[in-house]
Amino acid sequence: MAELDHWHPVLFADELGKKPAPVRVCDRELVVFRASNGQATLGALADVCPHRGMRLSEGRVEGGRLVCPYHGWSFAPDGEGKSPATPAARPCADAFEVVERYGLIWIKRRGVDAAFPALDVSGYHFIGKTRHRAEAPLEVTLDNFIEVEHTPEVHALLGYPRERMAEVTCEVTSTERSVRVYNEGPQKALPRPLYSLLQIETGDSFVDDWTTWFSPVYTVYDQYWFDPATGQRRPNALRIAIFFVPVTAGQTDIFALSYALAAPWERYGLNAFAYLLTRAFVVMELRRDVTLLGKLADKSPELRGRTLSRFDKPLGLARKRIESIYRGRG
Amino acid sequence: MREETEVIVVGAGPSGLSVGACLRSRGISFEILERSGEVGSSWRNHYERLHLHTVQRFSALPGMPWPPGTPTYPSRAQMVAYLDAYARDFELHPRFGEDVRSARREDGGFVLRTEANEYHTRALVVATGYNRVPNIPTWPGEASFGGSILHSSRYKNGDPWRGKRVLVVGAGNSGAEIALDLWEHGAKPALSVRGPVHVVPRDLTGVPSQLSSLFLFSRLPPKVADAISLFALDRLLGDLTPYGFTRPKLGPISQVIVEKRIPLIDVGTLELVKQGQIDVVKDVRSFSPGEVHFVDGTTRPFDAVVLATGYRTGISDYFEDAEGWLDERGYPRYFGEPVPGAPGLFFIGFRNPLTGALHDIAVEAERVANYLAGEKR
Structure with missing residues (x-):
């Protein structure tokens, strides 16, 4: 399988209105549109008219069809085209499968039977969705998200304290399809009011337990706290799914869907307020990641020749699976 | 082998276990008969993706809230773990592999037959659930x-x-x-x-x-x-x-x-x-x-x-003359209360109200146990 044989998020669903939207994914330029015939049908086509090469994203939607702004040729979501001036012509645009789920628009190539990324958020409560663009290749971007060694330097709230990094455990397990990393260590000191808001105590242990999958490339994080003396878990936990979408060879979009365990209606709405802050934290921490990634001197995904730490084991495991599962090589 | 007991509960799913826990706390002796080898066998066998459709806070069985870290809608696997923990904490030890082949009323009590045993009991709680027989x-x-x-x-x-x-x-x-x-x-x-x-x-x-x-x-x-x-x-x-x-x-x-x-x-x-x-x-x-x-x-x-054509209760398959207590679809007409004309008989866990089946079971189990405790006194 090749990259576009897997489902990729390309847009927030609420960004796609009546107008067609251009998107770039895996170095392909596509146009996504919503039918205006009252149906919930979506279409995704190569963003170029097969007639004379116009950008279809400059066109308009009429009923269930996308109309080219140049000569008025129109295309159905399956690519079937009509030319008003040449009724006998049977033009065909390059069509992709498209679906709206979890508040995102997803696309993949037609005719391949890829599974939709598994994301069990039943019983979790949606906090928010974010998108950031890293000026780095897919592998190098993913690297940043599958080790915690960078958290004391890069992050304000997420992760572990610098002076106690040596205590942080890092257990890596893998299957043919996934790489799981379990980190456990002391929670970094936080501003005082956050403890009660997040329902945690000073001295709590923080667990960052994630699994990375490769069809498409995404990581689902379970983050929670417990009392190290009793092992008792704190009431809240976060589940964050991050999808890594190559835009070009050197750019990667990061779509994050964040969920909380604690229901917003609990604690008289205080949780709803905690959601707002959590969403802001996720945005802030992701911005720090992508800013840093943009400053890398060497963005080559090659790991050979580098000196690696005890936290870097997942990087090599992920490389192999990106090659075999995501890119379908070897 | 012939056994005499005070109360028999048939089925070790959420209903049967709840009744067991409520009877234990009231000091009433009972036996739970379960045809499979484990508690909650329906939940173990359901498709993997299944979650409760009801909120865990209102879906707890009597005496045991869901553990911290449980999502609003627990998953099938979490439900199985919860039922295991429930049986363990209340020291419920169902007799596994006891498939009730026949049940009938006799001398103001009930006689149940499994392959190996015959049980004579004063009271009978039918908790075999609405998932017993695939349609x-x-x-x-x-x-x-x-x-x-x-x-x-x-x-x-x-x-x-x-x-x-x-x-x-x-x-x-x-x-x-x-x-x-x-x-x-x-x-x-x-x-x-x-x-x-x-x-x-x-x-x-x-x-x-x-x-x-x-x-x-x-x-x-x-x-x-x-x-x-x-x-x-x-x-x-x-x-x-x-x-x-x-x-x-x-x-x-x-x-x-x-x-x-x-x-x-x-x-x-x-x-x-x-x-x-x-x-x-x-x-x-x-x-x-x-x-x-x-x-x-x-x-x-x-x-x-x-x-995905559902299940039936299959009660009339083994319970002689049960028709009078069942509606046209085979569901009991009486829930968590004595069945008229059949003292000592109770049905639990056969309805699915909008407020949630487990919420209902928790309420019914206490009521059934209260009736049984009242009769004993």
Whole structure:
């Protein structure tokens, strides 16, 4: 399988209105549109008219069809085209499968039977969705998200304290399809009011337990706290799914869907307020990641020749699976 | 072997275990008979993707809240772990592998027979659940179909069906979620909707439907509750007729109360139906090699069929002269209260109100135990 044989998020669903939207994914330029015939049908086509090469994203939607702004040729979501001036012509645009789920628009190539990324958020409560663009290749971007060694330097709230990094455990397990990393260590000191808001105590242990999958490339994080003396878990936990979408060879979009365990209606709405802050934290921490990634001197995904730490084991495991599962090589 | 006991509870699912825990705390001796080798066997065998449709805070069994870290809707695996912990904490030791083959009233008590044993008991609590026997309809030409036809009780996940065209028969909660699971695994599912059905999102604008039901609908006259919910559903979901879902004449709340039918609680299937990812088709008329024929005269090719056609209680299969206590669909007419004319007999866990089956079981189990404790005194 090749990259576009897997489902990729390309847009927030609420960004796609009546107008067609251009998107770039895996170095392909596509146009996504919503039918205006009252149906919930979506279409995704190569963003170029097969007639004379116009950008279809400059066109308009009429009923269930996308109309080219140049000569008025129109295309159905399956690519079937009509030319008003040449009724006998049977033009065909390059069509992709498209679906709206979890508040995102997803696309993949037609005719391949890829599974939709598994994301069990039943019983979790949606906090928010974010998108950031890293000026780095897919592998190098993913690297940043599958080790915690960078958290004391890069992050304000997420992760572990610098002076106690040596205590942080890092257990890596893998299957043919996934790489799981379990980190456990002391929670970094936080501003005082956050403890009660997040329902945690000073001295709590923080667990960052994630699994990375490769069809498409995404990581689902379970983050929670417990009392190290009793092992008792704190009431809240976060589940964050991050999808890594190559835009070009050197750019990667990061779509994050964040969920909380604690229901917003609990604690008289205080949780709803905690959601707002959590969403802001996720945005802030992701911005720090992508800013840093943009400053890398060497963005080559090659790991050979580098000196690696005890936290870097997942990087090599992920490389192999990106090659075999995501890119379908070897 | 012949045994005499005070109380026999048949079934070690949520209902049977709850009654056991309530009897234990009242100091009443009892035995639980379970046909499988484990507690909660239905929950162990359900498809993997299943979650409770009800909120864990209102779905706890008597005496044991869900542990911290449990999501609002616990997963099937979490439910199994919870039932294991429940049996362990209340020291419930069901007799496993005891399949009740026959039960009858005798001398003011009950006689139950399993393969090896005969039990004589003063009181009997039937907690075998509404999932005891799969409903497996048959159609003409089925044998010639060629593809596999399996009941939803044998469906685990969509992995084996990637790229396959699979027909899911029955648009209940299992059918709709299995169609969704198949789609997520890269299969091409179609959902056969056999009759009119109400569709209710699991969460109404972020608030679980169970909570709205508990706090609002259970206190209003059903007609008023129907009107409010239909008004809300129209605005939230729109008209579903073009997608193949027709609405029953009876409102969703009345249907639960009068017909004991719960609506389809949507966990994401509808979004895919509306986008044309999952096709909705009519009721099946017949099969031919590789094809299914529908009552509207259409024919479509399929590689496999999943029958999400539900279950029956199967009580009358083993309980002699039980018909008088059962309704036309085989569900007991009496819940958590003594059965008229059959002192010592109780049924528990056979209804599924909007407020949630587990919530109901928790209430009923206490009541059953109170009746049994009262009789003893």
